[in-house]
């Protein structure tokens with residue numbers, strides 16, 4: 442590949458950093474990714490024990506086309522690199538009144554299942570999907586199409602005021618859910634999509650309803666071997682295309698002067714010189730430690746952290762009837778659950794998400810066993826006693842759903858404190874910044890940093906957390922760098 446362009450350093454080897462690195466390499470930059478952990482992938486991480494494999498970060502892949510787009514830039518494809526499964530069914534949702542509904546890959550099948558649980562609601566679901574699809578198509582060409590520097594950047598990309606009305610940004614997802622569905626259970630189901638960005642349905646805009654359409658139309662995906670296989674494929678493609686990696690290497694500071702960045706200083710005092718620095722770290726860590734900036738830090742804090750979570754990994758003997766790959770057991774009172782979290786408390790009746798990937802992929806657990814990845818929402822910064830929480834959660838699950846107690850081979854628990862330490866994410870926030878509030882979309886740290894040559898990619902910057910958003914942030918940043926170099930070719 443040509444080497445006429447300025448070299449770049451990416452701080453942090455999370456998915457946003459890796460995808461940005463491949464994109465820049467495809468354009469001809471020399472790129473080095475510096476990661477403090479021994480492994481790459483950031484929150485897309487795995488844990489293995491006694492023949493079990495767990496994805497301990499993302500377990501649901503949506504919009505894999507966004508990663509394929511990056512692979513295509515370097516002459517390969519996701520299909521060439523790994524085996525993807527489009528899950529069907531996608532999810533099974535359970536309520537404590539013993540009602541349950543299965544969501545399928547085909548929305549018509551889902552509508553029938555919803556109607557069987559709640560007569561009349563199947564039609565409401567199909568009507569709702571039309572609305573959610575409109576939001577997604579407008580969001581793709583506006584909010585997600587480039588950097589966001591305030592409401593003006595959004596309005597500029599809109600065709601008319603109608604676009605703004607249709608994205609439904611002025612009411613909360615919970616309020617909109619009451620308009621779309623008469624059954625309170627389905628209102629709760631729709632509200633759950635706020636948690637895909639670590640937000641509360643009672644505070645996040647109803648725009649997030651579009652995630653339901655993305656899942657319904659573009660599928661819920663799994664990579665054979667676990668999502669760790671996706672990470673491995675991304676690392677392999679980056680390596681084969683000449684991205685350099687420095688793992689076990691911490692960046693201490695971003696170097697430069699008041700106007701522009703000139704590289705990064707590592708913990709061993711070595712300096713990597715580069716006119717382009719892409720920070721793939723939590724924005725709070727960036728502006729507190731790597732490039733202390735009081736004013737910018739204040740703005741970052743105003744954006745608000747996403748929720749954290751408590752992860753409970755269970756190796757379980759035997760197999761379970763009536764579950765699918767992704768399962769959710771809802772709390773009785775969703776509003777109370779989020780009110781408790783907004784006060785910094787752990788919910789006493791948490792909604793429990795369980796990914797049991799051995800249902801789809803026998804390689805993930807020993808024969809006749811299951812790998813249960815349980816996740817409950819927790820407020821960022823919550824103190825959780827990980828010695829006892831796992832047992833408690835398994836007891837809770839036994840009361841409301843599946844009794845694993847006699848089948849447990851081991852339990853491992855990871856709480857917000859461990860998540861914070863592992864990834865240097867503020868308070869253990871799992872999605873970076875939240876989408877709570879009408880202004881959240883404009884408060885996220887910008888992809889362009891306050892110094893020339895500095896760019897931000899990943900969950901805490903625009904457009905937010907979750908693998909698809911992080912992949913979009915990599916696209917936005919790579920395009921921005923290309924644009925900056927075209928406008929100012931002297932910086933080459």
Ligand SMILES: Cc1cc2nc3c(=O)[nH]c(=O)nc-3n(C[C@H](O)[C@H](O)[C@H](O)COP(=O)(O)OP(=O)(O)OC[C@H]3O[C@@H](n4cnc5c(N)ncnc54)[C@H](O)[C@@H]3O)c2cc1C
Nearest residue numbers: 453455456457477483484498499500501692899900907908
């Ligand atoms: C439990 C959990 C469940 C999730 N579930 C899903 C899901 O089902 N679907 C989905 O799409 N998303 C999910 N997510 C969110 C998704 O994992 C993240 O949004 C995404 O992986 C974040 O990528 P990132 O680019 O922001 O980088 P991160 O993953 O945040 O990586 C940042 C990297 O920077 C490194 N770093 C930090 N400071 C320094 C430094 N000073 N020097 C060098 N390196 C540094 C860190 O070690 C880390 O590796 C989940 C996350 C978690 C934790």
